[in-house]
Amino acid sequence: MASLRSKLSVLLFLVVLTAHVTEAAVRSKLSGDESTCESKDATLNLRSSKRTSGAAGPEPGDPAAAFTVPTLDGEFTYKPGTLRGPLIIHAFTNKSGFLECLWSSEPSLTSLVQDLPDSTQVLFLSLDDSAASDALWMRDQVHRAAVQHSKKEVLSRLHFSALPAFALGNWIPSVFYNWGCVSHNCLLAQAVFTSQGWRLPIVIKRLDARYDWLMGHWTQSLYQLRDAGDGCDPSPSVAGAVAWVSEGGCSFFTKVQNMAKSNASGVLVYALPGNPIQDMNCVGDECITALGIPAAMVHLEVSVAQGLQSGQQVYVSFQNTPSPYYFFSIDQQGLLAEMGWFLYPSFSFLNWQAQW
Numbered sequence: 001m002a003s004l005r006s007k008l009s010v011l012l013f014l015v016v017l018t019a020h021v022t023e024a025a026v027r028s029k030l031s032g033d034e035s036t037c038e039s040k041d042a043t044l045n046l047r048s049s050k051r052t053s054g055a056a057g058p059e060p061g062d063p064a065a066a067f068t069v070p071t072l073d074g075e076f077t078y079k080p081g082t083l084r085g086p087l088i089i090h091a092f093t094n095k096s097g098f099l100e101c102l103w104s105s106e107p108s109l110t111s112l113v114q115d116l117p118d119s120t121q122v123l124f125l126s127l128d129d130s131a132a133s134d135a136l137w138m139r140d141q142v143h144r145a146a147v148q149h150s151k152k153e154v155l156s157r158l159h160f161s162a163l164p165a166f167a168l169g170n171w172i173p174s175v176f177y178n179w180g181c182v183s184h185n186c187l188l189a190q191a192v193f194t195s196q197g198w199r200l201p202i203v204i205k206r207l208d209a210r211y212d213w214l215m216g217h218w219t220q221s222l223y224q225l226r227d228a229g230d231g232c233d234p235s236p237s238v239a240g241a242v243a244w245v246s247e248g249g250c251s252f253f254t255k256v257q258n259m260a261k262s263n264a265s266g267v268l269v270y271a272l273p274g275n276p277i278q279d280m281n282c283v284g285d286e287c288i289t290a291l292g293i294p295a296a297m298v299h300l301e302v303s304v305a306q307g308l309q310s311g312q313q314v315y316v317s318f319q320n321t322p323s324p325y326y327f328f329s330i331d332q333q334g335l336l337a338e339m340g341w342f343l344y345p346s347f348s349f350l351n352w353q354a355q356w
Contacts, residue, residue, distance in 0.1 A: 057174030060338050064330040067170045069123065069161050072135055076123055076159040080334045085119025086354055087330040088339070091165050091176050092134055093127040095188050097207035097277045097297070099326065102345040103138060104276035109145035112347035113154050119332075120354040121157045127176065127324055131164040165324075179325040179338065186341045187320040191268065191296065193225070193304050195314045202303055206268075206296040206318070209280035210344055213287060214256065216266070216294040218318035223265055225316045227308040231255035231267065239263040242316055244308060247271055247278070247297075253286040256295050267295040268316065270305075279345050329353075 126134035231245030342349040
């Protein structure tokens with residue numbers, strides 16, 4: 001009888017455990033779908049609604065606790081009730097092509113120094129071990145833009161920490177890591193190259209062309225990669241493959257249009273050595289012409305270029321890897337708030353959201 005009761009107890013435990021696991025899986029699936037289906041308009045909103053994920057650490061809408069962070073100019077201290085406007089906290093990572101473009105684009109930097117609301121302060125951090133050099137680089141980028149546009153007064157409201165976010169020793173890292181982002185341009189977009197004889201795939205960051213210009217999307221397929229020079233002329237050899245073209249010589253539109261005429265499946269434009277990844281977009285009347293293939297920009301990968309030049313078959317696929325959050329804010333009431341993602345790499349979106 002005792003043995004029977006024991007077996008019944010084990011069976012009941014397994015049934016209850018299965019129900020809980022199933023319920024958790026359904027909640028996780030629904031939560032992911034809600035993030036994915038968020039509208040483009042919603043990505044612009046500075047939100048403070050509570051999360052339901054049950055993640056540890058502060059949540060949107062919670063009061064922000066006091067903290068002190070070392071900076072290149074000394075230290076930055078936040079105390080509740082002492083700021084007259086919002087504080088935006090941004091974490092950079094060199095693993096993101098989107099953030100590289102955000103910080104390298106002259107129009108983006110110009111927008112930051114010219115249009116940041118007067119009451120807004122920004123704390124810049126890095127998620128990487130290279131935080132010290134990242135902080136110096138970010139400060140130099142902003143300082144150059146501020147001097148160029150006679151806006152040096154904005155520099156007093158911009159703070160750069162040389163300490164990696166994961167080493168701060170306060171609640172800030174938990175927000176970046178627990179508020180992981182899955183919306184537009186918030187994942188680590190990557191191109192993955194493979195070839196026979198390579199021991200490991202080569203994975204590099206990419207930045208897709210503007211979503212409102214090129215409507216084509218990369219699929220989960222494995223594409224053959226073929227060299228097409230600078231892409232300024234049609235190249236029949238790229239039919240059915242992804243065209244590998246260099247920047248320069250003609251506009252991004254001309255390159256993509258020529259490769260589309262050549263029946264390519266997509267275009268990878270690589271930056272010339274020393275140049276940053278750029279925001280691929282159309283200009284003026286170019287935007288009227290519909291182009292049905294996807295395109296992205298990457299850095300020149302020597303092994304890929306050498307393989308193509310030697311006649312080796314090189315293949316490429318595309319993946320999006322989850323990443324920590326890059327932006328959040330403390331609003332004027334001292335409450336933590338999410339920031340909707342940027343539709344393209346420009347600090348103008350930060351300035352817009354800081355108004356609210």
